Amino acid sequence: MKIDYKKELETASKGMIMIHDPRLLIKLIVRMIVRKLHIKHAAMILYEPKKDIYVLNISRGEIGMKVPPGFTRFSHESPLIRIFSQREFRPLTLDRNAIVSDDINRLVWRESIIHNGNGKAVKELLYRVDEQMQMLNTAACVPAYYRHKLMAILLLGEKHDGTKFEQPELDFFAALASDAAMAIRNAQLFEGLKREAERNRQLFLQTIEVLGSTIEAKDAYTHGHTGRVTEYSVAIARQMAATPAVGGAGGSARFEESFFESIYIAALLHDIGKIAIPEVILNKQGKLTDEEYAVMKQHTVRGSEMVGPLRLPRECLEGIKYHHEHFDGKGYPEGLKGEDIPWAAAIIAVADAFDAMTSDRPYRKGLSKEAAMAEIKRCTGTQFNPAVVDALVELYEAGKI
């Protein structure tokens, strides 16, 4: 069967650039070679810039390639790497764009003719390359360069029809390997950048967590409170989203995916403003005076002000500022009512109350979950948004809280 190499190359190269997962890309390339081009198997040795090493990436085909143990990594000193990367050996591979196992004896013979003593190192290297190729069950090795740097070596098994590799085929593989190496390098860079973005995102979220936990260093009675409120808040929000028609007086809630991260952040930071409240008020045992209570109430607004510089999503700020509003309008700081209270705040309010009731304090034991649920239900429609309470009830009854 005749293969139109030019067309295959164009088809193969198109779109490679848009695949940004290096492993998937290598898999596709090797699979394409094996299937379309009637090679028994193929594999790719790829340069990994981070580790400054060459790695055997994947091997596919009917017969497969038995990779000897310890043969997946190649240093710069490995014969196969040296023959393609070291300038002095380039003449050996230039004429065919490859090393073909059938050629090795001819190359050795040619070296014997050309050189006298100097050729010994070259002959030695050729024998060792031959050895490596046999171990890897490889009939031809095709290098790929980018800016004169060896980026990859394509390892090709024998052809199904048993014929030898012709020069046009090797030229095709060289062009393909070159395109592939660049696409793979591109994908590696992409992956690296993606990882960096993700790492920075995690750093941000972890710093938010640390920020949220600072209040626990201050407020002796709230050990673990922030973490639990966060857990409950996210669970309630997910539950509300999972229930198709969140009904009751609270109306229905439709949350964007970003809402779940916002409520996570808001819940972690909901009490951050307490940092600014004097300890004598914060840690007072027994009832606060009206004056003290007025100061204590400031933590909601102070909290949203403290995180102002972060320019967090609106929902985060609302969650922090309004988590003490009551459904009947009798809460603080603004006396918002019903659905005017943002969802993040309404959810944190319930999660906060539930954890406060069920936690032990030095001067009292926490309520049982059952008793706390009863108390929260009692306050539905006055203190709490019924839709949020419904979600908490569902979570409780499903044993998820």
Added chain:
Amino acid sequence: MKIDYKKELETASKGMIMIHDPRLLIKLIVRMIVRKLHIKHAAMILYEPKKDIYVLNISRGEIGMKVPPGFTRFSHESPLIRIFSQREFRPLTLDRNAIVSDDINRLVWRESIIHNGNGKAVKELLYRVDEQMQMLNTAACVPAYYRHKLMAILLLGEKHDGTKFEQPELDFFAALASDAAMAIRNAQLFEGLKREAERNRQLFLQTIEVLGSTIEAKDAYTHGHTGRVTEYSVAIARQMAATPAVGGAGGSARFEESFFESIYIAALLHDIGKIAIPEVILNKQGKLTDEEYAVMKQHTVRGSEMVGPLRLPRECLEGIKYHHEHFDGKGYPEGLKGEDIPWAAAIIAVADAFDAMTSDRPYRKGLSKEAAMAEIKRCTGTQFNPAVVDALVELYEAGKI
């Protein structure tokens, strides 16, 4: 002069993938077309996914292209965009892979023959495309698709030799435009990811700033202290790095670039552990008792523990934990001595002392900078690392502090 289009295409496509700056890439492509392929000028209209609009990106050439005002953006309704992107008009451009201005009359004539009434809209569109092409001084427009979506239109001025575009040329430009569109899309994605990584990094650093400033909500006497200490610390570190041989008893310091971000973070967080110190001790006017002082000292270790979950670079943690160590070993928490005190900590110690001395407190006015410098010099070699003090002196004498 004969141009080997196949070779030009291969040369052009190679390496496009590795250029990740979309503007640079477009510039290179357009310049290559103009110079090598003997076109008077060229430009590219590119799809911008974020804005869902097509934008004229660059125009190069000897004559240049006079872009009429308001002609840099093209909506989906623009004639040039419609003729290439709407399925019903595809037959118009399929046979030549392009719209060539010389063809327009022929296309209009063909439409008159084929259709009766229905062709009116097509003819109208063709006239409007012709109008746009004339305004853009364009002889041929070549579209580029990726997955059937119009990604770009290559706008070509006339050829230098005055001849018309031949089909092989247009096919070449179509292949080039397609490769270019994919490379540009790749670069755009890259840029987007880079921006995201940078945005997340900024979010992280801003959160660190907020975290660092929480202590100021608590400690009434330290308004702005954290920010100033951070500013001084980074300036001292930069000064030390700029001085080739930082001498004196402190030896010499060689900082990696990452050190400057580490000291920035460490300085912002150096007093974070004070959050955990009772206010009665933190805000006490007058001398602390030995017992109170022992509690106060814990802020260094507590601070490094609080930020533990962030897995910050070692230098950050060292800066927080050891910023009260003294050069003579009489500091806390561990009584480290001389060069055993990490640089970040030694630098923050000086910056911290300088700001504490020069700031007003409710019960005393701050020292003048001159007096503070004298005091710091006096404590060189006992409290402070001489190399750090040298850098502060240089900054002070240069009027930078």
